[in-house]
Amino acid sequence: DNPELHARRFGRVREAHQTETAEDYVELIADLIERQGEARVVDLSTRFGVSHATVNKVIARLNREGLVSNRKYRSLFLTDEGRALAVKCKERHRIVLDFLQCIGVPEDIAEMDAEGVEHHVSDETLTIFQSFIRKNKK
Numbered sequence: 001d002n003p004e005l006h007a008r009r010f011g012r013v014r015e016a017h018q019t020e021t022a023e024d025y026v027e028l029i030a031d032l033i034e035r036q037g038e039a040r041v042v043d044l045s046t047r048f049g050v051s052h053a054t055v056n057k058v059i060a061r062l063n064r065e066g067l068v069s070n071r072k073y074r075s076l077f078l079t080d081e082g083r084a085l086a087v088k089c090k091e092r093h094r095i096v097l098d099f100l101q102c103i104g105v106p107e108d109i110a111e112m113d114a115e116g117v118e119h120h121v122s123d124e125t126l127t128i129f130q131s132f133i134r135k136n137k138k
Helices: 003-036 041-048 052-064 080-102 107-117 123-136
Strands: 068-070 076-078
Touching (some): 003 041, 003 052, 003 068, 003 076, 003 080, 076 080, 080 107, 080 123
Antiparallel strands (some): 068 076
């Protein structure tokens, strides 16, 4: 049992948890803008099942990180960096979802599981998932 390897693995998980919220938010903001032309704090609050205060706190962080722009009482907008992250997240989600369904996981379960796995899976593993999907798609 290598303690350094163990610490490195847990460090990677902690890092993934830190980026998970930002990724979920930019992905949902992009989806809302695409579907209804705008994304509002109330929409995020409803869809995530959290308070407006929680959403506002996360949005303030995303503003500082350069992923979202907004003005008080206005819709939310993704910056170029936020849009790029949303596209990357959607692609990761699609790959994980396709892989899970390809190995026989029912669609509703695969959708739920993909929500968590997409944030923690490495790029190398995603590449292998894609290869497996290409080989096994009917």
